[in-house]
Amino acid sequence: MSKYYWGIDLGGTKIECAVMAYEDDRCVVRQRIATEGEKGYQHVISQIKRLIDQCAEEVGAYPTAVGFGTPGTLDPATGLMKNCNSTHLNGQPLDKDLTACLGVPVKLANDANCFALAEAKLGAAHDINPQAEVVFGIIMGTGVGSGIVVNGKPLYGCHGIAGEWGHNPLEQDGAPCYCGQHGCVETVLSGTGLERFYNDTAQTTEKVRLPQIMALAQEGDAIAQQTIDRMHDYFGLAVARIINVIDPDVIVIGGGVGNVDSLYEQGRQAILPHLFNPVLNTQIVKPKLGDSAGVFGAAMLVK
Structure with missing residues (x-):
């Protein structure tokens, strides 16, 4: 049996590989190279092989x-990738092509599922509650992604879209x-959505970014405070729906927001006003692993 388990985080601009030790989950090798997606799908496959080698x-x-x-999902019905913002991957049998190129079995999961898995097994959720049955991982950044881990395993679902809260x-x-659609969680609670609301409401000539909005709210800017209050209200509504359905032990929130x-x-x-319970016991925490979560979670898919 190998001493190591391997993961790849396939991003739009970089591909990262982590080699992890079975003995103690220590990362023994970690390397990155450019994705170069503009050169096409087959080139990206060759870049992955290069990095593995x-x-x-x-x-x-x-x-x-x-x-x-x-950065998307393998459709269980078609065996093809879908919903990828790295559009060269859409419509491709990525798992089959990787298996053929690398000569070993591969396991794919959405990057948000990998984030949730790593935080559940090695990160913040594990530290708070190692026995957590359900962990919900959220990435609130430019967009909104999320994943569900149940009993230490990512949940995929019939259509491969389990956890698509955004x-x-x-x-x-x-x-x-x-x-x-209109008014999705992603359009409201992403960093992009929060910035759009502030800039549209304030009618600014220069686009104000989220850290500036937070600072302006501290200084008493009424529209900045309105943006933050609105974020709290919609966050409460959106997260309550998740808790009412899957009742997670821990929610981990990554991304800039x-x-x-x-x-x-x-x-x-x-x-609380939207919760089907008089008290909220779910722990809601920041992540522990930072940008390591994605590649560590990918490796755990084959551990």
């Missing part, structure tokens, strides 16, 4: 299997979303 040379062993975190309508008559401290106080309180 580099890491294999460094660690002195070739993988027996590789887990992949991807594409549920939240704001009636809200902004259009690329998915074709997850750095907003008030989410863990006022945002938490905003859940």
